[in-house]
Every structure is written in structure tokens, then in C-alpha cells.
Amino acid sequence: MKSRFDVRNDRDLTMLVDFYELTMGNSYLSEGVGDQIVYFDMYFRRVPDGGGYCIMAGVDQLIEYLENLRFTEEDINYLRSTKSFSEKFLDYLSTFRFSCDVWAIPEGYPVFPNEPLVTVRGPAIQAQLLETMILVTINHQTLIATKANRICRVAGNRPVMEFGSRRAQGYDGAIYGARAAVIGGCSATANTLAGMMFDIPVSGTMAHSWVQLFDSELEAFRAWARAYPDQCLVLIDTYNVLKSGLPNAIQVFKELREQGHEPMGIRIDSGDITYLTRKVRKALDEAGFPDTMIVISNSLDEHIIKDVLVEGAKINSFGVGERLITARSEPVFGGVYKLVAVEKDGKIIPRIKISENEEKITNPGFKKIYRIYDKDADKAIADLICDESETIDESKMLTLFDPVFTWKKKKLKRYKAELLRKQIFKDGKLCYKSPSVMDIRQFAQEQVQRQWAEVLRFENPHNYFVDLSWKVWNEKHNLLNRYSDEFSGK
Amino acid sequence: MKSRFDVRNDRDLTMLVDFYELTMGNSYLSEGVGDQIVYFDMYFRRVPDGGGYCIMAGVDQLIEYLENLRFTEEDINYLRSTKSFSEKFLDYLSTFRFSCDVWAIPEGYPVFPNEPLVTVRGPAIQAQLLETMILVTINHQTLIATKANRICRVAGNRPVMEFGSRRAQGYDGAIYGARAAVIGGCSATANTLAGMMFDIPVSGTMAHSWVQLFDSELEAFRAWARAYPDQCLVLIDTYNVLKSGLPNAIQVFKELREQGHEPMGIRIDSGDITYLTRKVRKALDEAGFPDTMIVISNSLDEHIIKDVLVEGAKINSFGVGERLITARSEPVFGGVYKLVAVEKDGKIIPRIKISENEEKITNPGFKKIYRIYDKDADKAIADLICDESETIDESKMLTLFDPVFTWKKKKLKRYKAELLRKQIFKDGKLCYKSPSVMDIRQFAQEQVQRQWAEVLRFENPHNYFVDLSWKVWNEKHNLLNRYSDEFSGK
Structure with missing residues (x-):
């Protein structure tokens, strides 16, 4: 959403990449996996300042960046000067056309740890290339909007x-x-x-x-x-x-x-x-x-x-x-961008990143998020992360369960299930129109009011539930068990 | 100092001003003081993280900004739409030519609280207009260089x-x-x-x-x-x-x-x-x-x-x-930009900002800074803030004194006195060439080595002396006494 006034700050930030995104791209290409379709999730793990929720922000700038994504001759000359890239890769960069699919939670929504705020599907080289800009854009604005x-x-x-x-x-x-x-x-x-x-x-x-x-x-x-x-x-x-x-x-x-x-x-x-x-x-x-x-x-x-x-x-x-x-009390928003799946022969194969620290283990697969509301109170009960192939039928009972203590369950009858994310790019083409900033501000105030007071509490708020469907939970635990079996004997 | 590569990020940041700099400009003009010559100092009050010194940085970006300072028609249209400015002021902005003198401590120097890192002399409207950009530029880069x-x-x-x-x-x-x-x-x-x-x-x-x-x-x-x-x-x-x-x-x-x-x-x-x-x-x-x-x-x-x-x-x-x-442990660098003098009939008249908090009281007048070195050890002893009209004669003994406990004195015989600042703009024209970043890095390492180990200490470092000449000290205390006499009876 542009201002009524022409602003001269449309910037080409294509080169704002961590160098390893380029060296990896170079190697994806030489290994013949540059065009392999992959899925990356951007998500965060903790609400700053001990708060109960964050306010999603930055999508419009992400769109601007993706629309301006192209390498100039000068960029290519610079990259050549680093002596780190093949001519084949530099050719690829100079002629590539952005062709990813991108989904994002619209700005202004309250968002919670471990749910994918942004998901990218596309060729490995491209999806990898977006890492730094997606993170710096969403991390920064979400941090300040939340504060x-x-x-x-x-x-x-x-x-x-x-x-x-x-x-x-x-x-x-x-x-x-x-x-x-x-x-x-x-x-x-x-x-x-x-x-x-x-x-x-x-x-x-x-x-x-x-x-x-x-x-x-x-x-x-x-x-x-x-x-x-x-x-x-x-x-x-x-x-x-x-x-x-x-x-x-x-x-x-x-x-x-x-x-x-x-x-x-x-x-x-x-x-x-x-x-x-x-x-x-x-x-x-x-x-x-x-x-x-x-x-x-x-x-x-x-x-x-x-x-x-x-x-x-x-x-x-x-x-x-x-x-x-500066969000002085906690000036870092720790969003991460992780590979969660690859496509092989048209099949989506989930991938996981394991860590000694349980909270750093990723949720594998291509997923979507439903926000579940109490139908009568119009207050949010939980977010449910499902596999993309799953659909919630509001006429049927919905069972939520704790992803760690899985016997803790909640059965819902009168609920609404709203898809939280919108597709913003389809095959590299913008397919979403950002609202104005003042409209987003209004939307944020309305959506915050759809949270229970316990979640909005200033100190020690209730931990909002971000749950997994059984399908996603099983996928994750299958992968975890596979690696555990592999390493536990060593 | 530009890179060997053309970079497309030369930005027009003229409109990155706090709105009050413009409303004040509008009022300076209507009050007939828009072209009155004033002096502003940019300085900070405390080293972050309990350190002993900061590393000056950001001068080259300040130069870029000042060289690009002009209002476009679109800027003027926007300002007009806020209904806060006279047409006379908008005319002034659309045709103004930057004409200030600017002095700065070169990048890479260790710098200390209460010494003016940047001084601007020029017409009130212009000098006021630079406030936000000088601060955000020097505050940000000095914070990160120091960390x-x-x-x-x-x-x-x-x-x-x-x-x-x-x-x-x-x-x-x-x-x-x-x-x-x-x-x-x-x-x-x-x-x-x-x-x-x-x-x-x-x-x-x-x-x-x-x-x-x-x-x-x-x-x-x-x-x-x-x-x-x-x-x-x-x-x-x-x-x-x-x-x-x-x-x-x-x-x-x-x-x-x-x-x-x-x-x-x-x-x-x-x-x-x-x-x-x-x-x-x-x-x-x-x-x-x-x-x-x-x-x-x-x-x-x-x-x-x-x-x-x-x-x-x-x-x-x-x-x-x-x-x-993000300089996470202390993400705010608290540099300020304060009016320190005005010119009337060619005479420089010092101005002061008083505060209950003694450390927030400004040092009035148009000043320069000498860094005083021990001639034998080539280590810095103190910075001495003098009136611009003063000159140190190294062949004569120099007496430093504590600006609070003024009886605490130090007499120096074998010393060098180096002027710390360079003029970077003269009548609005650039008169300084920034070194390359890698040269500044090298310079910073050399200059840090010219500090005593006590100042470099990681925890509880020695407070480096930033002293005032008697002339500056007297000027300040005359003004303080004047206001104290005025208010103490009330």
C-alpha cells in the first residue's frame, strides 16, 4: 500500500543476503539441486518481555523486497570479484526470475511462538536466498509493533x-x-x-x-x-x-x-x-x-x-x-527460517532440524494454521497447525491436544476455524494487496480484543495454545525417532 | 569513500526529520530569526556497558546525508498537506542551499562523554533541521562500533x-x-x-x-x-x-x-x-x-x-x-544535540540548558577539543575542551583541573596537544575526505593503543578525564549562577 505521496525510497535490497546464501546457491546449482522444490518456515520461539503474544508486522516491506528482487550487472561483477562463484551460477543469478510461492500471516494479527508466520515454497536457490531479508523484515517490525x-x-x-x-x-x-x-x-x-x-x-x-x-x-x-x-x-x-x-x-x-x-x-x-x-x-x-x-x-x-x-x-x-x-528491554526478535520439507517426484518429504534443546526442534512439513475461536464469545482458543492437506470441518467435533503431554485434550463443539495465512505470492507473482497502515492498526486492535484477558495480561500471561494436528505430530515424532534410533547406539 | 562498486543505495533522507524541526523552522522564519547563526553540539553522556570509551563512527554517512540535503516538490506537497507551514517557509525549503559549517571527530577515535563529537554552525533553520539525522547516524554507528x-x-x-x-x-x-x-x-x-x-x-x-x-x-x-x-x-x-x-x-x-x-x-x-x-x-x-x-x-x-x-x-x-x-545489552546510544551558542552582531553568545540532573547541563559556547598525550609514553592523558579562540602552546606548562572538584589539579610539562576534530563542511561545502572503512578500522586499533590500560579495562575502567579550560568553565558557571540567582528567590 503506497502513500498518496511518491516516496523515493524504493530500494533494491537484493544484495542484502548473508554470503552463505550465495555460496549455498552456488553449490545447489553445481550439485544439480538448484531447482529442487523446497519449503522454508519463518517462525519465532518466544514472546519478548514475557508478554502473551506478538503483533505481526512487516509483510508489506517483504512484498516490496520480493517485487524488486533482481541482480544487476554491478552486483554480478562484485560477486565475481569475491572469487567464490562459478560463472554458471553468476549467469543463473543475472537471468533468474523469482518464482516462489509465499504465504504469510497478515499484519496486525496477534501471533505466537512456533507457528510459521511466513512459508516459502520454491526452487532451493531462490528460497534460500530470501532468508536474511525475510528475517530482518519480519523480526524488526514484529519486535517494534509488539513493544x-x-x-x-x-x-x-x-x-x-x-x-x-x-x-x-x-x-x-x-x-x-x-x-x-x-x-x-x-x-x-x-x-x-x-x-x-x-x-x-x-x-x-x-x-x-x-x-x-x-x-x-x-x-x-x-x-x-x-x-x-x-x-x-x-x-x-x-x-x-x-x-x-x-x-x-x-x-x-x-x-x-x-x-x-x-x-x-x-x-x-x-x-x-x-x-x-x-x-x-x-x-x-x-x-x-x-x-x-x-x-x-x-x-x-x-x-x-x-x-x-x-x-x-x-x-x-x-x-x-x-x-x-529500539525495544530496549529486549531488542532482539529471534525469528528463524528453517527448511521443513523438500519435494521429490512430486511428493512432499518433511525434513527436521534436531537440537539438544527441545524448543529448537523444527515442525516438519508443509503446513497451514487455523485459529480456533469460541463461537459464542468470539475469543481465540488456540492455533492449530495442520498439514496443508488437512481441512477442518466446523460441523464436527474438534479435539485439541498438548503436543508434549499428549493425554491432555480438549474437545470443542461450538467453534469457528479461520485460516490464519494468506498467499502473497503465487509462482513469483504478487497476489495480495496490503491494507493501509492505519487500517492495519485498526485491525490489530480488533484482533487483540479477540484474545482472552488471560493472554493479554501484562505479567505472567496465560500461554496461548499452539497445537499440532495428529498428522503433523506423527510426522515429527517419526523423524525424531528415526534419528534417535540412529544415534542412540553410538 | 565510495566502494569500487557502484552502489544503488544513495538515499535522499532529507525528510528524516522530527516534525518539530520543521515547525520550529517555520516559526524561526516567521519570527525573523531563521538566518540567525547558531551553534549546536552533538555529544553523549555515558559509555554503554560500563566501558571506558566509545569508538566514533558514522561520519561518512553524515557527509552523504548533508551532500544530498534538498527538498523535492513532492516533499513540499506533503508538508503543505499537513497544514502546519506557511507558504513562505515552504518556499524557503524548496530553494534553500545548505550553508552550515560542520566539525566532527574523525571515525575510529576513542571518544568520551560530554565532548562535542559534532558541532554545527549555521542559520537557525538549517542547523535545527539536521538534529535527527546527525543523532541517528552517529548514535547508531558509534553504538555498534563500540560494542x-x-x-x-x-x-x-x-x-x-x-x-x-x-x-x-x-x-x-x-x-x-x-x-x-x-x-x-x-x-x-x-x-x-x-x-x-x-x-x-x-x-x-x-x-x-x-x-x-x-x-x-x-x-x-x-x-x-x-x-x-x-x-x-x-x-x-x-x-x-x-x-x-x-x-x-x-x-x-x-x-x-x-x-x-x-x-x-x-x-x-x-x-x-x-x-x-x-x-x-x-x-x-x-x-x-x-x-x-x-x-x-x-x-x-x-x-x-x-x-x-x-x-x-x-x-x-x-x-x-x-x-x-543490536548491542543487545545496551541498545540505546544516548547522544544529544543541543544549542550551545547564538551569534548576535558578530559576537558569539553562549547558551545553556539547565537540569536538576547535573550531568544533563550543557557546556555552553563554541568550543574545540585537544587530546593531551604524554610525550614520552604517547598515551592519552585527558581531553581538554577549550573555547574556539584558545590555543595551547606546547612549550608552556599546561594545568588541567577537575571540573567539579576544581582544586584537584594536574600540571603537565612534557605533553603533546592534538586537535581532535576536523572541519568537514565549510559554508555548506564538503572539505574532508573520509578514509576507507578498512583504514578507519586500522586507525581505531592504533588509537585504542594510545589509551592507558586502565581506560581499556573491561570492568570498572578508569574514568578518562574530559576537562574544561578555565574560560569554558567560567562561561558555564556564570550562566549557571545567573539562572540560580533568578530562580532561587522564587
Whole structure:
């Protein structure tokens, strides 16, 4: 979904691959398996910050990347210079046409560990080549959308503005981070480019430098009121909030009102939030400005916001910066991209990656995901990972079981089973249209409301069930037993 | 410094501004102060991870941005659509020519809290407009270069490869993160685009998917040996390191040697590093392959690397991913950009930002930085922040003093005083040529060696002295006293 404005940042990121994706491609080709059809799943293993769910994000950028996937002559020259590739492989790259099938969970859905967010089916060389870009795209935006959602839920109905560009990890950290923050629930961003690219609201007022430029704070506020008489929101902590900023703001607000304008409010960017906002609110109310806003913006995160609201801070809106845009408390989203099947003679053969660490063992095969809802409450009960060939018949009873303690079962009668994923590319052609960012934001809020309160809980949430069908479970355990039998004698 | 290869990622990031930089610009103009000359300093307050120093990085990208700074018609249309700007201001933007002076500490230098890494002098509208881009550029790359330097110092003479693109915060997190990681000391990156853009070594071998694609691990290793007989490094933990990967690797290494090739080594990406590498080293040595490499790559950081080396792990090289590319332990670099002076009638008038938090008080005025070295040892003693008008005469004794406990003094006789910063733009024209990334890497290593061991210490390093000249100290305290006198009576 493009903005109404032409944006000049359509980038060719074809070369953003880990080098081994190319050396493997080179070897797939020389071994004659370059065009063998394979299946890769992208999934994650753990929700950051101990939360109950993540918010899927990044699909639209994945689409942009896949649509722009081609190697230029310059790319080929560079690769040749590394002396790591055959001319045959370089020829392949320079003429290849993207031909994979891709499925993804649409942006805005709550998503859970171990379910494939993205699945790629296609020739080995191609499917392998996408690894880094699929991961960096989905990992980054899902991380930030998830963090933003935590922060916005704690802020309740107070708008949260994304203010973090300056502390982002690179330009795209700022740009796509702002996009993901809005998907997660932020009302606006300070990042003007993101506003332009994604048609999302931008906001911002003044910095300390505005105040410092003038000979006095009062003069600076008056100048601001002249420039923005109907949107006059002033920053009151350049010198001293209570002794300087607040009285100067009130004076200018009175002058504004005499001129027929209502002031917007004040922002505080330092100091003890609870103490200061209570003092400021009282003074503003007493001065006759009960409708002015108090905006706070000092290294905030979900914990500080929760604490100051409990303490009775008087806040109308939050500007959240570095701790949101970098997901500071847990800045890595550990999505992985694993081979799960290969096709041989038209048959899909599941593959597994084993690990001493049970949670790192992959779910083999070509799969689909149903989200199962309680029909009456319209709340999600579980996600069920099935083999692609399976179909749920809602008229029949459905039995879910715990994939580790398999005797723990749940039988469902009144349920809805919705397929969670959409095909976004078919034989290399785009077959999906992304909604606008603001529509995704709305969709995310609706879908979060379809989760039970236990899953939404801030601390120690209920572990949402991501279950396997018997077919997938059996496939997995057959492979596990095969390797266990092979190694246990050694 | 451009790569030998044309890279298609020259981006127009003019619109990557916080919206308030534009609303302030609009108001500077309407208040008639748009062309008033102002001075901004970019600096940071604290070294991440409790380290003793940071490694300056990002100047070359700052240059690219400043050289591309212009607003397109589309940008202007977008800004007009926000209904926040006068036509006069939009006219100004569409025709403005960048005319600031910019000074920066060259990339690769160890840098310290509270010294201005970048200073901008120019018309208020312009200097304000650069805030976000200067911060995001220097904050991000300095963060990653600093983290990489910590990791590489712990790894000693074992090469560290940057492997983190998939977990980076966005594409630029991966691309410029790889650049910064190499500046900090990494020997290579897996990010092919970064390799191409910055002429830095790329490396990579195989993923688990390579092994899984084949019907057996042995077959997969043999295929790899055919494709890369002289660079055969195999990943041995897809199924079981000791029972499967290791014996299969040894068998293929023997076959390789029979064909006249020497194997390169193995990589392990999971499990107990110390235990496994000792077992693997012993087995490889006994099988006649003592020169093969053991490469490790599983969620590493400086602490894990330090621990496993102390425990006697047998490792030749490290691949470091998510914890480097996101600086996971401390993912925010808190650089700020503050107004420090304005020019009136040709005179420079210092400005200050006051805070309850003493460390947040700015150093006012237009300043320069000398790095003071012990002439005999060629080790850095302190950085001295002087007024731009001051000059150090090395033939005279120099007195340094603690800016808080001012009676603590140090008198120096045999010293060298080197100016730390270079002017990079003069009246909006570039007047500096960036070295290549590999040259910056070399320079950083040399400059780190010019620090005393106490500053380089991994835990609880000595606080390097960043001192003020008496002139700067007096300027600051005059302003502080003025505001204190003004508010203390209230």
C-alpha cells in the first residue's frame, strides 16, 4: 500500500543476503539441486518481555523486497570479484526470475511462538536466498509493533506518540520502526518521512533549542504562540519547570486567550513526572486552563507509564522514544527460517532440524494454521497447525491436544476455524494487496480484543495454545525417532 | 569513500526529520530569526556497558546525508498537506542551499562523554533541521562500533565475524551496523551488500538447510567438499555434533585430502561450546587435522567469549550475531544535540540548558577539543575542551583541573596537544575526505593503543578525564549562577 505521496525510497535490497546464501546457491546449482522444490518456515520461539503474544508486522516491506528482487550487472561483477562463484551460477543469478510461492500471516494479527508466520515454497536457490531479508523484515517490525502494543495498552486511552528516530538503530530502524509502532497502537510519529511514506499522522512541537535561542523563556513562548496560536503547546523544562516554565506558559496562555485563541498545553521532558504533572495540572486548572494537555516524554516505557499512572500523575498523552524504537528491554526478535520439507517426484518429504534443546526442534512439513475461536464469545482458543492437506470441518467435533503431554485434550463443539495465512505470492507473482497502515492498526486492535484477558495480561500471561494436528505430530515424532534410533547406539 | 562498486543505495533522507524541526523552522522564519547563526553540539553522556570509551563512527554517512540535503516538490506537497507551514517557509525549503559549517571527530577515535563529537554552525533553520539525522547516524554507528570493539578485544587475536543481519533492527541496522562492526574490529561481515558498499571482507559457509536438503549429512558434506574443495568448512550440529557431524566431517576431510585438498574446518552453532570444542579439537587433531579451524556462532557476546576462553574452549574464530548487531545489552546510544551558542552582531553568545540532573547541563559556547598525550609514553592523558579562540602552546606548562572538584589539579610539562576534530563542511561545502572503512578500522586499533590500560579495562575502567579550560568553565558557571540567582528567590 503506497502513500498518496511518491516516496523515493524504493530500494533494491537484493544484495542484502548473508554470503552463505550465495555460496549455498552456488553449490545447489553445481550439485544439480538448484531447482529442487523446497519449503522454508519463518517462525519465532518466544514472546519478548514475557508478554502473551506478538503483533505481526512487516509483510508489506517483504512484498516490496520480493517485487524488486533482481541482480544487476554491478552486483554480478562484485560477486565475481569475491572469487567464490562459478560463472554458471553468476549467469543463473543475472537471468533468474523469482518464482516462489509465499504465504504469510497478515499484519496486525496477534501471533505466537512456533507457528510459521511466513512459508516459502520454491526452487532451493531462490528460497534460500530470501532468508536474511525475510528475517530482518519480519523480526524488526514484529519486535517494534509488539513493544508498541505493550506500551499503548498500559497507556489506556491516552495517545502515545512515537518520538524515537534519533535513537533508532539506523535510518530504517527509525522509518520502519515508526510504521511498526503505529501498527502496534501509537497514534502518531515524529518521523516526517515515515508520515509521508505510510500516510500516518505526524506530530511534534518544540525543542529546548527553541527556548534557548531567545533571550528569555517568556519571549520564546510568546514567539511560539504567534507562530502557532491554535496549536500552542510549549516545552516548560528548559530552565526550571515550576519556577520558570509553568508561570511563563500560564502568562502566554492568558495572552493567547485575550487574542481569542485557546492554548493546547505543555510538555515536560525531565524530572519527577508524578510530582511535576500534579503540580502543573493544579496550576493550569487554577489559572483557568483545565482543558490544556500535559504531554510527557522522558525515557518512558510500559513500566514507567504504569507506575506514574498508578501514582496519580496527571498526563494526557505520552511521547515515547528510545525505549520503544529500539525495544530496549529486549531488542532482539529471534525469528528463524528453517527448511521443513523438500519435494521429490512430486511428493512432499518433511525434513527436521534436531537440537539438544527441545524448543529448537523444527515442525516438519508443509503446513497451514487455523485459529480456533469460541463461537459464542468470539475469543481465540488456540492455533492449530495442520498439514496443508488437512481441512477442518466446523460441523464436527474438534479435539485439541498438548503436543508434549499428549493425554491432555480438549474437545470443542461450538467453534469457528479461520485460516490464519494468506498467499502473497503465487509462482513469483504478487497476489495480495496490503491494507493501509492505519487500517492495519485498526485491525490489530480488533484482533487483540479477540484474545482472552488471560493472554493479554501484562505479567505472567496465560500461554496461548499452539497445537499440532495428529498428522503433523506423527510426522515429527517419526523423524525424531528415526534419528534417535540412529544415534542412540553410538 | 565510495566502494569500487557502484552502489544503488544513495538515499535522499532529507525528510528524516522530527516534525518539530520543521515547525520550529517555520516559526524561526516567521519570527525573523531563521538566518540567525547558531551553534549546536552533538555529544553523549555515558559509555554503554560500563566501558571506558566509545569508538566514533558514522561520519561518512553524515557527509552523504548533508551532500544530498534538498527538498523535492513532492516533499513540499506533503508538508503543505499537513497544514502546519506557511507558504513562505515552504518556499524557503524548496530553494534553500545548505550553508552550515560542520566539525566532527574523525571515525575510529576513542571518544568520551560530554565532548562535542559534532558541532554545527549555521542559520537557525538549517542547523535545527539536521538534529535527527546527525543523532541517528552517529548514535547508531558509534553504538555498534563500540560494542564490536569490546567483543573483539576479548576475542584477542581470534578473528570475529559479524553475522547478525537477520536480527538487526531494519535494513540499515544490518548494513551500517556491519560497517560499524568492522570499524570496531570485526574482520568480516556476512552481509553481502555491506561488503559491496564499503569494500569490506565478506564471509560465510553453510546453513543447517544445506545439510537438511540432502538425504544424509554425509552426503551433504561430500557435496559441499565438491563445491568448495579448498574452503571446506562444514556445519556439524544439524543432528548431533559428536555422534554425527564430527565423524562425518572427519570422513569427508580424509576423502578431501586423498584428492589433494586440505579441509578448512568446522562450525558449531549450538550446545555447550567449551565441552564440544574440546572434544572436537581432540578428535580432529587425532584424525590428522590439527590445522583445521573451529568456528563458533551461538548467541555470543563479550561475556560468553571471555568465559569460554577462560574455561579452555578450543576456538579459532567467532561468528557474532544478534548481540553485536543490536548491542543487545545496551541498545540505546544516548547522544544529544543541543544549542550551545547564538551569534548576535558578530559576537558569539553562549547558551545553556539547565537540569536538576547535573550531568544533563550543557557546556555552553563554541568550543574545540585537544587530546593531551604524554610525550614520552604517547598515551592519552585527558581531553581538554577549550573555547574556539584558545590555543595551547606546547612549550608552556599546561594545568588541567577537575571540573567539579576544581582544586584537584594536574600540571603537565612534557605533553603533546592534538586537535581532535576536523572541519568537514565549510559554508555548506564538503572539505574532508573520509578514509576507507578498512583504514578507519586500522586507525581505531592504533588509537585504542594510545589509551592507558586502565581506560581499556573491561570492568570498572578508569574514568578518562574530559576537562574544561578555565574560560569554558567560567562561561558555564556564570550562566549557571545567573539562572540560580533568578530562580532561587522564587
